[in-house]
Amino acid sequence: MLSSKILAVVTFSYLAAVIFYLIALIFKTKIGQRIGLIITIGTFVAHTAAIILRWVESHNLGIGHAPFANFYESLVFFAWAIILLHFLAEYKYKLAHAGAFTLPFAFLGLAYASFSPGISSRIEPLVPALQSNWLIAHVITCFIGYGAFAVSCGLSIAYLLKRSNDKKDLDALNYRMIIFGFLFLTAGIATGSIWAHSAWGAYWQWDPKETWSLITWFVYAIILHVRLRGWHGKKIALFSIGGFLSVLFTYFGVNFLLSGLHSYIN
DSSP: OHHHHHHHHHHHHHHHHHHHHHHHHHHTOHHHHHHHHHHHHHHHHHHHHHHHHHHHHHHHTTOOOOSOSSHHHHHHHHHHHHHHHHHIIIIISOOTTTHHHHHHHHHHHHHHHHHOTTOOOOOOOOOGGGOSHHHHHHHHHHHHHHHHHHHHHHHHHHHHHOOSSOOHHHHHHHHHHHHHHHHHHHHHHHHHHHHHHHHHSOSOOOOHHHHHHHHHHHHHHHHHHHHHTTOOHHHHHHHHHHHHHHHHIIIIIHHHHOOSTTOSOO
């Protein structure tokens, strides 16, 4: 598929952007950041076009589903959501070196999707349970939430590594990203429950993915609670990194280690 070939190129383009952001961070040069930003913008446009093209390819094959149905497609969209939210950090909050900490998550996700021998990029028909408009709502909300948590993790790492005492902007943006991700994860769990009821006749079945999504929801609910109780800075940064580890297990660990209705491996 042409979309898969484009996404393979996109993967290396994001790697190039990461390298330039790192050069800008290490050598304190604005030109590196500008080149990294230009590459990221151009690559994001190609990334978006590839997702749209994959949808068109699905229709041309007579299948016609949105490109959010399997492990490969979810990784592609996860990376897209990370980049989208990275732009918010870089533009709105003027964090010039944010890409050195947030873009690697997008690159690694796409690299895994594009080059892992165990992941198929083929477009295949959906099983009956997935033939629902709730699939689109569920996947989009969940992965925008995951993307926000990935950016939050990157910002937390930046906070911990930054030597300057003036880190209030990083702390504030980290908090806002967690709120944003929490709202979308909540919406993702809600839409998933409605979808589950229409597909399997029950809103909740304690499937491993459902259970770990709920655990992740509680982890971030606790982060928001302790923030309101006065936790800031290093404590929240460490907690945010721990929360993203829960996201990674919910997404990857459940797929590989636990069987269930959501397992992409099955």
